[in-house]
Amino acid sequence: MKVFRLSFLFLLLCGSAVAQNADSVxxxxxxxxxxxxxxxxxxxxxxxxxxxxxxxxxxxxxxxxxxxxxxxxxxxxxxxxxxxxxxxxxVRGEKETAKILVGKTQISVPIAALGMSVGTPKAGVTAEVVEVQSLAELAVLGEKGLKGKIVFFNRAFDPKPIETGIAYGGAGDQRRSGPTTAAKYGAVGAIVRSLTGALDDYPHTGTTLYLPDGKNIPCAAISTKGANRLSTLIKSNPSAPVKFYFKQTCQHLxxxxxxxxxxxxxxxxxxxxxxxxxxxxxxxxxxxxxxxxxxxxxxxxxxxxxxxxxxxxxxxxxxxxxxxxxxxxxxxxxxxxxxxxxxxxxxxxxxxxxxxxxxxxxxxxxxxxxxxxxxxxxxxxxxxxxxxxxxxxxxxxxxxxxxxxxxxxxxxxxxxxxxxxxxxxxxxxxxxxxxxxxxxxxxxxxxxxxxxxxxxxxxxxx
CATH class of the missing domain: 3.40.630.10 (Zn peptidases)
Incomplete structure (x- = not known):
């Protein structure tokens, strides 16, 4: 019986080796x-x-x-x-335009409307900009801190994960759900830092998810260089609110x-x-x-x-x-x-x-x-x-x-x-x-x- 078992095991291993060789070929x-x-x-x-x-x-x-x-x-x-x-x-419509407004200074920055966004009014949207790092901050600021303003979501990619998709997933909620969450508190627009670890002037589009209640605000991605510049200007002008202007003509057909x-x-x-x-x-x-x-x-x-x-x-x-x-x-x-x-x-x-x-x-x-x-x-x-x-x-x-x-x-x-x-x-x-x-x-x-x-x-x- 022992010999039989050993023989059977030998044949099984041989068969497995032959199959592996055929697969390799x-x-x-x-x-x-x-x-x-x-x-x-x-x-x-x-x-x-x-x-x-x-x-x-x-x-x-x-x-x-x-x-x-x-x-x-x-x-x-x-x-x-x-x-x-x-x-x-x-459809996206005409190329988007955006400017950071600090006093009388106007600084153009690259943006791209997020997919499925509504357009702005014909004259665009101009409002004080409020920087946040997470959706949770919106609840803290509430309607008092956000109504009539443009929310700037500026959470950067986490550079630590080896698999970059993890960083993308970690930053993605601000693009997907940020604009609708900001709209609940009366914001008039949303600007989202591009979902990338690269530092450049390419704005990254992508879908934003609107709620069916129709209370939607225009939203766009800003390039990472543009985001850094906007953030620096906000921090360096604590007593003089920084404003943001953007215009986009996207629409749903x-x-x-x-x-x-x-x-x-x-x-x-x-x-x-x-x-x-x-x-x-x-x-x-x-x-x-x-x-x-x-x-x-x-x-x-x-x-x-x-x-x-x-x-x-x-x-x-x-x-x-x-x-x-x-x-x-x-x-x-x-x-x-x-x-x-x-x-x-x-x-x-x-x-x-x-x-x-x-x-x-x-x-x-x-x-x-x-x-x-x-x-x-x-x-x-x-x-x-x-x-x-x-x-x-x-x-x-x-x-x-x-x-x-x-x-x-x-x-x-x-x-x-x-x-x-x-x-x-x-x-x-x-x-x-x-x-x-x-x-x-x-x-x-x-x-x-x-x-x-x-x-x-x-x-x-x-």
Whole structure:
């Protein structure tokens, strides 16, 4: 009996080694295809330079829908289709203007209206400015300290976290909820320090969340250099209130019909089981949306192209989704999840790429620590040669999180190097020239490798 057990264990270990070797060989094929023949970079160039900014509801967003559908049809994927979704149509209008007013001195500073903000009156807004570091300070100041004034939210990025997304999350409430909270106390406007650790004159836009009661005030992001200057002037003039002027002409138009764009490679063994990869096709209007999120959508298309080019026949259906309206509503992700539930689709995994096209580092799993430990035990060594082996418990992504309503799906975020992302995030600097070809193609191959593992083996079990 003991000999039998030892023999069985030996055969099991041999089988495991053979499987690992086959996986290693396939990884090499996937990375070779991406690095030698990769299409992500050239496709991204077209998206950025021929189409450009793609805010939901815009003509460019529709052009991007039509082009990505044709792109995937041209690759010969098994199925390519559009999924209808109604999206908001917000327009920025004329370029914003802003000035710090100290006595008779006027100092121009760069601002950008926050997404979904209302416009100012035609003449703009001028009022005394009150600096705060947190939403909690508003309750302390109350209506007496805030009514008729412009609130300046000036909490900077925390420089200590290694993962810069933590700093972004820590500063983000002032942009999302600051303006509506200030409005409750009678403020007439809100200015928010740009959500970045960089010190420059690029204002960073991004969505602010209004309440449905209609008591909304205009709000804008100010560049970090502008924020520092405003803060210094407030502190150095304690007896003479500093005023702020800004003007913006943004407005909300009627919702528009748009689409998620979906491409598939049909599974040969279990086609009813689905592995989804995706990013968001829309972008802010200030630039080309290269890293946010042109890189993510082009990597998602590339995963299918790489698998097809290497001759790999997936067992499960592999689906690439170009989600619409992540930036100012997330309606595309919600619609996709609703349809998945309505059609009773069986999603095994969903992977989102929405942190830029930088060097891959690994993946975060919105799942139990026990599952992540098993994934690390079984797969980390395969990813290590490609420097994408950081496998952690963590968030996945805005567009795939609604899929949590579908039982059994594991939600995964692609995690590239994060150090540069928030320097250009939501700014005019998010252009094609700031994307590195090799980094982008490596990311697509890393995602394709994880898709391959899930397709071949499912998720490891105890």
């Amino acid at each position: 396939m990884f090499r094929k996937l990375f070779d295809e991406a690095l030698v023949n990769g299409n992500s970079y050239q496709n991204l160039e077209y998206l950025c330079k021929k189409i450009g900014p793609r805010l939901s509801g815009s003509a460019n967003a529709q052009k991007a829908v039509e082009w990505t559908k044709k792109l995937m049809e041209g690759y010969g994927f098994d199925r390519v289709y559009l999924q209808e979704v109604m999206v908001p149509h917000w 009627a919702d528009v019909l748009s689409y998620n764009v979906v491409g598939e490679l049909k599974g040969s063994d279990k086609p009813e089981e689905i592995i989804t990869i995706g990013g968001h096709l829309d972008s802010w209007d200030l630039a080309e949306g290269a890293h946010d999120d042109g890189t993510g959508v082009m990597q998602s298309v590339e995963v299918l192209r790489i698998l097809k080019a290497t001759g790999y026949k997936p067992k499960k259906t592999v689906r690439a989704v170009m989600f619409m309206n992540e930036e100012n509503g997330a309606r595309g992700g919600k619609k996709y999840a609703e349809e998945a539930k309505r059609l009773n689709e069986k999603h095994i995994a969903a992977i989102e790429s929405d942190e830029g096209g930088f060097t891959p580092r690994g993946f975060s799993f919105q799942s139990s620590p026990a599952l992540v430990r098993m994934i690390k035990t079984n797969w980390q060594s395969l990813l290590e040669p490609y420097q994408a082996s950081s496998l952690t418990v963590g968030a996945s992504g805005t567009d795939i999180e609604p899929l949590g309503i579908v039982p059994g799906v594991v939600l995964i975020g692609f995690r590239p190097d994060s150090q540069r992302y928030f320097d250009i995030h939501h700014t005019p600097a998010d252009v094609f020239e700031n994307v590195n070809r090799r980094e982008l193609e490596l990311g697509g191959a890393a995602i394709a490798s994880l898709v391959y593992l899930i397709d071949q083996h499912g998720f490891p079990k105890n």
